[in-house]
Structures are given as C-alpha cells and as structure tokens.
Amino acid sequence: MQSLTELATHASIALQNTEQRTQLLRTRDQMAGEASRSVRMIGDCPAIQALRITVERVAKTDLAVLILGENGTGKEVVAQSIHYQSRRWNxxxxxxxxxxxxxxxxxxxxxxxxxxxxxxxxxxxxxxxxxxxxxxxxxxxxxxxxxxxxxxxxxxx
CATH class of the missing domain: 3.40.50.300 (P-loop containing nucleotide triphosphate hydrolases)
Known part of the structure; x- marks a missing residue:
C-alpha cells in the first residue's frame, strides 16, 4: 500500500512539473513574440525599405551576418530584426x-x-x-x- 501511495505522489509531482514546464514554454514564446514586435526599424525612405527587404531575405537563411555602420546607426536593431524574423526567434x-x-x-x-x-x-x-x-x-x-x-x-x- 505504501508503494502505491509513493507512486501516486511521484506521478502527481511529475504531472505538476509537466504542467509548469508547458506554462514556462508558453510564457517564453509569448515574451519572445512581444520582443519581436517591439523591434522596429523606423522610416520609409528608399534606403530603409531596401534594408527591410534585405533583413527579410537574410532572416530566411542560416548564415552568419556582418552588419556595418557608424555608432548609433541601429546595427543592433537590424540584428534583432533579423533574429526575430528568423526561425531562431524563440x-x-x-x-x-x-x-x-x-x-x-x-x-x-x-x-x-x-x-x-x-x-x-x-x-x-x-x-x-x-x-x-x-x-x-x-x-x-x-x-x-x-x-x-x-x-x-x-x-x-
């Protein structure tokens, strides 16, 4: 009888752990989605439009990317845009x-x-x-x- 009680306790804990893991994964995916929506490249000039197209195209690949630019030009924003549009977004x-x-x-x-x-x-x-x-x-x-x-x-x- 004691073995059955212990087994039931362990099964209950395993079930709780599975539920918590599922909730954590859901929360992580939700937070990643929110982060991806907060990354915005601002502007509508032809250069920014071309950059958006390039980011979309690069995000579909599995390649290392070199982003060049002066300080404060938004290299990290471009990197985040590539990341959150790629299959690695989460x-x-x-x-x-x-x-x-x-x-x-x-x-x-x-x-x-x-x-x-x-x-x-x-x-x-x-x-x-x-x-x-x-x-x-x-x-x-x-x-x-x-x-x-x-x-x-x-x-x-």
Missing amino acids: EPFVAVNCAALTETLLESELFGHEKGAFTDARETRIGKFELASGGTLFLDEIGDLSLAGQAKLLRVL
Missing part, C-alpha cells in the same frame, strides 16, 4: 558590447570559466557564446577590441 538574442570588454575580461565574458580557473573565479560562469547557443550572438564594436582580443575571437569564429 531562442536567445545575446548582445555583447566588445568596446566595454577589457583584455582581461574578454575570454571570461565570451567563453565563460570554471570555478577556480583563476584567482577571482569563485563560481562557474557561462560565456556569451554558450548563452546564445541556438539563437543569435550580436558582437558590437569588434573593432574596439585589442588586436590580441580580435585574434582570439577570430579563432572561434
């Missing part, structure tokens, strides 16, 4: 401002580290590449990295 979009990364933080920030890997590594930390797995990693201002940092990044890409 996966993470992770943006990294490379200009803010010092040489000492670069590897830890992008690639993560294990607890005890160096003096201040008090806990395991997941890198941005792993966080963006299955989604999009937007690396902004790569040109502001040191040459050594760019070389490390190039080896990964």
Whole structure:
C-alpha cells in the first residue's frame, strides 16, 4: 500500500512539473513574440525599405551576418530584426558590447570559466557564446577590441 501511495505522489509531482514546464514554454514564446514586435526599424525612405527587404531575405537563411555602420546607426536593431524574423526567434538574442570588454575580461565574458580557473573565479560562469547557443550572438564594436582580443575571437569564429 505504501508503494502505491509513493507512486501516486511521484506521478502527481511529475504531472505538476509537466504542467509548469508547458506554462514556462508558453510564457517564453509569448515574451519572445512581444520582443519581436517591439523591434522596429523606423522610416520609409528608399534606403530603409531596401534594408527591410534585405533583413527579410537574410532572416530566411542560416548564415552568419556582418552588419556595418557608424555608432548609433541601429546595427543592433537590424540584428534583432533579423533574429526575430528568423526561425531562431524563440531562442536567445545575446548582445555583447566588445568596446566595454577589457583584455582581461574578454575570454571570461565570451567563453565563460570554471570555478577556480583563476584567482577571482569563485563560481562557474557561462560565456556569451554558450548563452546564445541556438539563437543569435550580436558582437558590437569588434573593432574596439585589442588586436590580441580580435585574434582570439577570430579563432572561434
């Protein structure tokens, strides 16, 4: 009798976990949908219209994309537009401002580290590449990295 009670308890917990997982997935999809609707490229000039067409076309592919432009021109908005129009829309979009990364933080920030890997590594930390797995990693201002940092990044890409 006790075994049946324990089995019923475990089955009940498993059912609750399944329901919670389903709800979490629904919430995640809803939030991703809301995020995609909030990304807007503003303007109706021919250049913006051409950009929208290019974004649509690129979003249908599974290719790495290089977005060039001056500071403040909306490179991240374009990257988000591509991401949210692609089949990866419900996966993470992770943006990294490379200009803010010092040489000492670069590897830890992008690639993560294990607890005890160096003096201040008090806990395991997941890198941005792993966080963006299955989604999009937007690396902004790569040109502001040191040459050594760019070389490390190039080896990964």
